[in-house]
Amino acid sequence: MVRFLLLLPALLLWQCTAPSEQPRISGPNYAGEPIYTGGDRYALTQGTIDLGSKLFNDPRLSIDSSISCASCHKAEAYFSDPGKAKSAGLNGHPTERNASALNNLAWHPYFFAEGGVRTLELSTFVPINNRHEFGRELHDVVVSLNGDLEYKHAFEQAFSQSDITDALFVTAIGHYMASLTNYNSPYDRFLSGDSSALTQHEIDGLDLFNIHCIACHDGAQLSTFEIASNNLPTDADYGRMKITNNPKDSGAFKIPSLRGIALTYPYMHDGSYATLDTVLAAYNSVRQLDLSQRELDQLKAFLNTLH
Ligand code: HEC
Ligand code: HEC
Missing domain, CATH: 1.10.760.10 (Cytochrome c-like domain)
Known part of the structure; x- marks a missing residue:
């Protein structure tokens, strides 16, 4: 009974403070508002x-x-x-x-x-x-x-x-x-200043990503959110042209965020790429990146840190 009486004020206090703990949609500084x-x-x-x-x-x-x-x-x-x-x-x-x-x-x-x-x-x-x-x-x-x-x-x-x-x-x-926010990946810890969150192999992949991919997959969400075509072979889809009626927009899409990419297979608007290996091989040949197998592995290792 005594124990309960001691607990009671604490419970009341907790109840009073609860409303101020309403959720807020927020993320780390590097994600912006x-x-x-x-x-x-x-x-x-x-x-x-x-x-x-x-x-x-x-x-x-x-x-x-x-x-x-x-x-x-x-x-x-x-x-x-x-x-x-x-x-x-x-x-x-x-x-x-x-x-x-x-x-x-x-x-x-x-x-x-x-x-x-x-x-x-x-x-x-x-x-x-x-x-x-x-x-x-x-x-x-x-x-x-x-x-x-x-x-x-x-x-x-x-x-x-x-x-x-x-x-x-x-x-x-x-x-x-x-409310479905996620900033818990190793890459997030890296962006928050923990340089040990990525291995050297993954950092080498990040460097390659910064050269070949960030024109489109930039920022905390790994997308500039422009509408673009990556020119990879996929099923025909008018994409943006459905809205603009402009043939130039055929096959152009919202650039997807790559957060959690390891788990969100298969890839592209038609799901025609089963694995990250096939995606990277296609980018390598279509965009003539001339990356070695080791570099492709580094890129993949980096992509795997996004979850
Ligand atoms: C039968 C499967 C299916 C169901 C059910 C479904 N979705 Fe989807 N959802 C999709 C597909 C496929 C896409 C991609 C479509 C596209 O981009 O044209 C999508 C895309 C989205 C997107 C766009 C995401 C982005 O990054 O632009 C949102 C938001 C969404 N769905 C919310 C919902 C909500 C809310 C419901 C329930 C009311 C729902 N979906 C039910 C299949 C489904
Ligand atoms: C010119 C802009 C552009 C560049 C550069 C680019 N991408 Fe993309 N990326 C896109 C677009 C647009 C899509 C969506 C295409 C689709 O749905 O058919 C996409 C899709 C993807 C997907 C599949 C996402 C999903 O959820 O299905 C991955 C993975 C990807 N890109 C990785 C990369 C990597 C790695 C690089 C660098 C080697 C790269 N991209 C360079 C524009 C680009």
């Missing part, structure tokens, strides 16, 4: 993130209750779909492209390979509307959530508003995706 920190309409809290996670993992959002976001974006591989060139959508129908990793998206200026979606919140419309993914209108999903007492309660808890709107729905998923 995130572009998205939750939007200015609704506060990002642990409650909105948890609700977004519940929605992200819920197959009942799809037309036949078979597919959730997590079906194609798997937590254990930076939310990519490892081993699948194309993911399986409704009735096993393959997706058009290889599923992207969802990694530090709060630092990305736009989304999807052709670069057509400007905000993390709006990106939720894409898979919901896709007839091979969720096969639904976003508003219909929201209408059915309003008929679900458990979700009514969860939205009320998270946003202090029990009427579930399209905006609340996409905000919750947006908050969850923004």
Whole structure:
């Protein structure tokens, strides 16, 4: 009893301090400020993130209750779909492209390979509307959530508003995706000043990367986020041209971040490269880099430090 009485003030104090420990989307200095920190309409809290996670993992959002976001974006591989060139959508129908990793998206200026979606919140419309993914209108999903007492309660808890709107729905998923930050790789420790975090072999790879790759894969996310073509042989895909109608943009894509790349195989928009070895061999020949096998190994060793 005495022990409990001693514990009580500590518990009360903990309760009082809890609200100030609300999560914040942030990263190390070298990553700069995130572009998205939750939007200015609704506060990002642990409650909105948890609700977004519940929605992200819920197959009942799809037309036949078979597919959730997590079906194609798997937590254990930076939310990519490892081993699948194309993911399986409704009735096993393959997706058009290889599923992207969802990694530090709060630092990305736009989304999807052709670069057509400007905000993390709006990106939720894409898979919901896709007839091979969720096969639904976003508003219909929201209408059915309003008929679900458990979700009514969860939205009320998270946003202090029990009427579930399209905006609340996409905000919750947006908050969850923004919370998927990762700055724990050996390369991150290296960038933070721990020079022993990389071996000499890996540092040699980093040096080669800085010569041959950073024109496109620069910065803390390993992408300049320009839309470009790397000219590697892949399946035909109009890419950016889908938006601009300009033939010059055919085959140009959002330059992908390389964070976690060891786990997010296979590679490229069509998933046609099974391994980093095949990617590096293709860059070596297409871009005429003239790298030796040892240098290719160094580059690969560096890429493996990104997770
Ligand atoms: C059936 C598989 C599948 C499902 C289900 C799915 N996705 Fe995706 N996702 C993909 C594919 C494939 C891409 C790459 C598409 C492209 O770039 O055109 C992608 C890309 C994305 C991107 C863009 C990432 C970037 O770097 O630009 C976001 C964001 C995203 N998905 C979020 C979601 C959310 C949220 C859900 C659930 C509402 C979801 N996805 C459900 C397959 C799927
Ligand atoms: C001219 C810009 C450019 C240069 C230079 C470049 N890349 Fe890329 N990289 C891209 C683009 C664009 C893609 C996406 C292509 C696609 O999806 O078909 C890509 C994709 C990749 C991928 C696959 C990513 C994924 O998630 O599927 C890897 C790995 C990669 N690059 C590594 C490298 C390495 C290593 C170098 C240096 C040897 C390099 N890149 C140089 C633009 C470039």
